[in-house]
Amino acid sequence: MPRVGVFICWCGTNIAGTVDIETVVETARNFPGVVHTADYRYLCSEIGQDLIKEAIKNEKLEQVVVGTCSPRMHESTFRKAVAEAGLNPFLLEVANLREHCSWVHQDKTEATAKAIALLRAAAAKAVLNAPLIAPRLDVEKRALVIGGGIAGIQAALDIAEAGYPVDVVEREPSIGGRMAQLEKTFPTLDCAACILTPKMVEAAQHPQINLLTYSEVEEVKGFVGQFDVKIRQKARAIDATKCTGCGVCYEKCPTKTESEFEMGLAKRKAIYVPFPQAVPNVPVIDRDNCLYFRKGRCRICEKECPPQAVYFEQQDQILERRYGAIVVATGFDQLNPVEYGEYAYGQHPDVLTSLEFERFFNAAGPTGGKVVRLSDGKPPRNVVFIQCVGSRDKARGMNYCSKICCMFTAKQAILLKEKVPEARSYVFYIDVRTAGKGYEEFQRRAAEQYGVAYLRGQVGKVFPDGDRLTVKGVDSLSGKTIEIQADMVVLAAASVARGDAAQVGRVIGINSDQYHFFNEAHPKLKPVETHTAGIFIAGACQAPKDIPDSVAQASAAAVKAVGLLAKEKLQGEACTARVDQSGCSGCLYCEAVCPYGAISAVQIEEHFRGEKLTRIVAEVNAALCQGCGSCTVACRSGSINLQGYTNAQILAEVDAICL
Amino acid sequence: MKQTENHSRFIEEMKERSGQDPACCLQCAKCSAACPVSAVMDLLPHQVIRYLQLGFTDEACKSKTPWVCASCFTCAARCPRDLDLARMMEGIRLVALRRREGNRLNPGELTPEQLKQLPQQALVSGFRKYTK
Amino acid sequence: MSLAQNRPKTEAATAGMEAAAQDRAWEPLIVAFCCNWCSYAGGDLAGTSRMQYPSNIKVIRVPCSSRMNPLFILRAFQRGADGVLVAGCHPGDCHYSTGNYLVRRRLSAFKRLIEFAGLEPERFEVRWISSSEGDKFSEVMREMTAAIKALGPNGKLRDGRWRKIT
Numbered sequence: 039m040p041r042v043g044v045f046i047c048w049c050g051t052n053i054a055g056t057v058d059i060e061t062v063v064e065t066a067r068n069f070p071g072v073v074h075t076a077d078y079r080y081l082c083s084e085i086g087q088d089l090i091k092e093a094i095k096n097e098k099l100e101q102v103v104v105g106t107c108s109p110r111m112h113e114s115t116f117r118k119a120v121a122e123a124g125l126n127p128f129l130l131e132v133a134n135l136r137e138h139c140s141w142v143h144q145d146k147t148e149a150t151a152k153a154i155a156l157l158r159a160a161a162a163k164a165v166l167n168a169p170l171i172a173p174r175l176d177v178e179k180r181a182l183v184i185g186g187g188i189a190g191i192q193a194a195l196d197i198a199e200a201g202y203p204v205d206v207v208e209r210e211p212s213i214g215g216r217m218a219q220l221e222k223t224f225p226t227l228d229c230a231a232c233i234l235t236p237k238m239v240e241a242a243q244h245p246q247i248n249l250l251t252y253s254e255v256e257e258v259k260g261f262v263g264q265f266d267v268k269i270r271q272k273a274r275a276i277d278a279t280k281c282t283g284c285g286v287c288y289e290k291c292p293t294k295t296e297s298e299f300e301m302g303l304a305k306r307k308a309i310y311v312p313f314p315q316a317v318p319n320v321p322v323i324d325r326d327n328c329l330y331f332r333k334g335r336c337r338i339c340e341k342e343c344p345p346q347a348v349y350f351e352q353q354d355q356i357l358e359r360r361y362g363a364i365v366v367a368t369g370f371d372q373l374n375p376v377e378y379g380e381y382a383y384g385q386h387p388d389v390l391t392s393l394e395f396e397r398f399f400n401a402a403g404p405t406g407g408k409v410v411r412l413s414d415g416k417p418p419r420n421v422v423f424i425q426c427v428g429s430r431d432k433a434r435g436m437n438y439c440s441k442i443c444c445m446f447t448a449k450q451a452i453l454l455k456e457k458v459p460e461a462r463s464y465v466f467y468i469d470v471r472t473a474g475k476g477y478e479e480f481q482r483r484a485a486e487q488y489g490v491a492y493l494r495g496q497v498g499k500v501f502p503d504g505d506r507l508t509v510k511g512v513d514s515l516s517g518k519t520i521e522i523q524a525d526m527v528v529l530a531a532a533s534v535a536r537g538d539a540a541q542v543g544r545v546i547g548i549n550s551d552q553y554h555f556f557n558e559a560h561p562k563l564k565p566v567e568t569h570t571a572g573i574f575i576a577g578a579c580q581a582p583k584d585i586p587d588s589v590a591q592a593s594a595a596a597v598k599a600v601g602l603l604a605k606e607k608l609q610g611e612a613c614t615a616r617v618d619q620s621g622c623s624g625c626l627y628c629e630a631v632c633p634y635g636a637i638s639a640v641q642i643e644e645h646f647r648g649e650k651l652t653r654i655v656a657e658v659n660a661a662l663c664q665g666c667g668s669c670t671v672a673c674r675s676g677s678i679n680l681q682g683y684t685n686a687q688i689l690a691e692v693d694a695i696c697l
Numbered sequence: 698m699k700q701t702e703n704h705s706r707f708i709e710e711m712k713e714r715s716g717q718d719p720a721c722c723l724q725c726a727k728c729s730a731a732c733p734v735s736a737v738m739d740l741l742p743h744q745v746i747r748y749l750q751l752g753f754t755d756e757a758c759k760s761k762t763p764w765v766c767a768s769c770f771t772c773a774a775r776c777p778r779d780l781d782l783a784r785m786m787e788g789i790r791l792v793a794l795r796r797r798e799g800n801r802l803n804p805g806e807l808t809p810e811q812l813k814q815l816p817q818q819a820l821v822s823g824f825r826k827y828t829k
Numbered sequence: 830m831s832l833a834q835n836r837p838k839t840e841a842a843t844a845g846m847e848a849a850a851q852d853r854a855w856e857p858l859i860v861a862f863c864c865n866w867c868s869y870a871g872g873d874l875a876g877t878s879r880m881q882y883p884s885n886i887k888v889i890r891v892p893c894s895s896r897m898n899p900l901f902i903l904r905a906f907q908r909g910a911d912g913v914l915v916a917g918c919h920p921g922d923c924h925y926s927t928g929n930y931l932v933r934r935r936l937s938a939f940k941r942l943i944e945f946a947g948l949e950p951e952r953f954e955v956r957w958i959s960s961s962e963g964d965k966f967s968e969v970m971r972e973m974t975a976a977i978k979a980l981g982p983n984g985k986l987r988d989g990r991w992r993k994i995t
Contacts, residue, residue: 695860
């Protein structure tokens with residue numbers, strides 16, 4: 039029987055408030071193998087850890103059990119402490135007396151009895167713990183950034199500047215993302231393209247950055263340090279090495295279709311670059327609309343192209359590469375508010391979403407930079423902005439606040455005043471949320487200097503009235519109903535996760551929440567890590583956010599990635615499966631269920647009754663094994679066991695907990 | 698304005714009858730904006746709920762609004778907090794009738810002409826709405 | 830000496846009698862096997878959010894729900910558990926990619942087996958709880974405790990040699 043030491047933490051009053059520590063310690067003294075018990079107010083503190091280390095040395099402890107907060111919190115802290123005292127770090131067991139006990143129960147008698155049960159189970163498991171060594175794994179010194187918007191670009195630049203090669207995969211023909219669609223950004227009213235394009239060019243020209251545009255990630259296998267990724271580079275039908283970006287092809291193309299970049303408000307050609315400042319400045323042929331791909335006719339672009347770069351036979355390429363770390367920055371969408379029938383979106387051309395309205399301000403946009411009604415081309419006199427369309431909406435939309443709408447509405451109202459001085463803006467709001475640096479001052483400028491009327495209330499209905507739109511709303515502060523004859527209505531629709539975010543998450547191997555935003559590892563302290571080691575998230579794919587926060591998060595994710603890539607070797611999983619070859623019949627059911635391909639068949643030699651026999655048995659590659667334990671249950675003879683969670687250990691835990 | 702005595706009892710009873718909690722309302726006023734009969738109300742629907750939230754239950758009952766309410770359910774359809782305002786108005790009406798006032802409509806008040814001309818549906822709904 | 834005195838008493842009767850002897854109501858014992866990445870983390874979140882649930886639930890952590898050998902579940906019933914819960918990641922979200930698919934099949938078959946053996950089906954449940962579903966975790970635990978309380982103490986699949994320490 040090994041010599042076991044049990045240490046109980048008060049965690050201030052977090053555990054001690056609901057669990058009778060004295061009784062627990064008393065009872066623990068009688069657990070099998072326990073030769074030493076102690077308790078302390080904050081076991082994770084330096085003094086607490088010294089308490090454990092001293093006891094290990096003085097009492098010659100061989101196993102350590104701690105009754106503390108969740109192992110997901112401090113198991114690694116205590117493993118390090120135990121290792122410093124000379125004991126193998128895996129000779130430690132944690133009983134969760136806080137998150138799973140003192141914090142969820144109120145009756146002291148019950149909580150104490152449960153704490154004793156949990157501790158007894160941990161002690162029973164600890165007695166059977168064996169020393170484990172974690173394998174050392176190689177790290178591929180290359181990073182992958184998925185998404186080429188401002189967050190992806192920033193992350194790539196930071197990783198590249200740190201000296202590591204990075205591939206950026208972007209599904210659109212050009213990098214730039216949502217920020218490229220903006221005219222100006224709040225609160226500085228910087229021209230979005232003026233601050234974005236230098237970064238785009240820097241990313242394109244950086245020797246360490248490889249842009250893979252018009253490409254998508256198809257498969258991610260492997261694990262931290264060794265992600266094996268398949269990337270599909272879709273065929274542009276243009277030879278990028280020859281293309282000079284002259285633009286003759288799209289000038290001459292006879293086919294027009296709706297431009298995604300212009301939110302469907304303008305047309306583009308079948309061969310196109312999404313916007314003039316596209317990086318790379320290489321067009322793409324849209325096969326769904328190109329006359330050649332559809333009907334075998336035309337080929338005008340091919341004829342007219344001076345360097346003869348059009349190459350219809352180009353095929354998709356699959357690139358297979360290994361990466362040490364991945365940063366996911368896939369961005370967001372704006373909700374399509376068609377479900378809000380009361381606002382007449384989709385029923386009248388002058389009811390728009392903010393992203394659509396934004397395009398009006400751009401010189402290359404659908405109206406050539408003029409703010410005019412789509413219905414008759416006249417400038418608007420009254421423009422009504424409705425905030426919270428789909429946000430803060432438990433009934434039909436998203437329950438969360440989309441964070442950026444109050445600010446971009448104020449921005450658009452200011453830009454409108456500058457373009458059409460006689461126009462009057464009315465903003466219907468529930469609250470005005472301006473929490474960033476310079477944000478409150480910006481919104482006050484809109485209200486005070488630019489004459490934007492802020493009405494605290496919402497709109498009940500928008501309906502066409504002659505050639506205008508009647509907007510019926512309420513100002514809750516004065517208690518009056520408001521009716522406005524509007525020329526345009528702009529809906530601040532909610533920021534939502536991309537439609538395919540959940541699927542993309544599955545391919546990459548990360549989880550998302552009920553709104554399909556990707557989950558961070560800890561909402562407060564780990565905003566850029568995910569629960570999958572080596573994969574980080576940044577930008578609006580994690581939650582709605584503005585540009586300064588996206589950039590900050592991108593740099594944070596980059597530093598995490600670089601920290602990983604800078605390591606010589608990574609510590610792998612220590613709790614791996616192991617085969618007792620004497621019992622193994624070589625059926626290889628374990629190999630079939632292993633998600634990592636960590637099990638393979640090997641031939642071994644045995645001596646039996648003077649004869650030499652060879653037979654097939656299973657073997658686990660400890661570097662690949664991630665410790666799930668699926669194999670242990672598939673094994674019919676019980677010959678494969680999971681170190682750290684052996685069959686005997688789990689049975690011992692069950693026995694102890696049922697006492 | 699002072700909070701009505703025992704206003705919390707009124708609210709509890711109203712919550713039980715309607716299954717809706719006025720505390721969930723964030724006063725966005727979309728219901729008032731959508732209400733087709735708001736022009737003849739003295740207090741807008743969202744203001745009635747505000748009075749309940751603040752404990753001015755007497756004033757909420759004295760207002761014309763719960764009685765003018767046509768139960769068209771537009772407010773309930775539009776509310777982003779998923780509150781059924783029409784049911785809350787019904788809740789106020791029921792608690793008001795049963796506690797305080799007595800019936801607002803007596804059969805004797807209707808003339809034989811009215812009884813002949815009004816459709817059955819109107820009579821049934823009217824008695825449903827205005828009596829205990 | 831009457832024969833009745835020699836007849837071994839069922840665990841359920843013993844539990845009930847012991848409880849009566851100590852003048853307290855019988856409380857079920859429910860063992861919950863939770864996977865480290867989703868359901869155990871969901872339990873942590875329930876704790877951080879202080880969502881209360883009955884102390885009848887005792888959690889054992891496993892790396893993946895696919896670590897769950899049906900023999901562990903049998904052992905729990907043998908040792909006196911009145912209910913057993915296995916909680917893992919939602920299908921498609923397993924940290925080890927396919928673990929919960931395997932356990933889903935395995936435990937559906939196992940549930941049929943123990944029903945066939947005579948155990949009430951409500952005593953063994955499988956639930957998918959993600960790491961952000963602290964509310965679901967506590968809700969499931971409350972529901973399970975209520976359901977097992979309604980069923981009463983479990984006397985089936987008991988190892989007769991096992992005795993509780995009171």
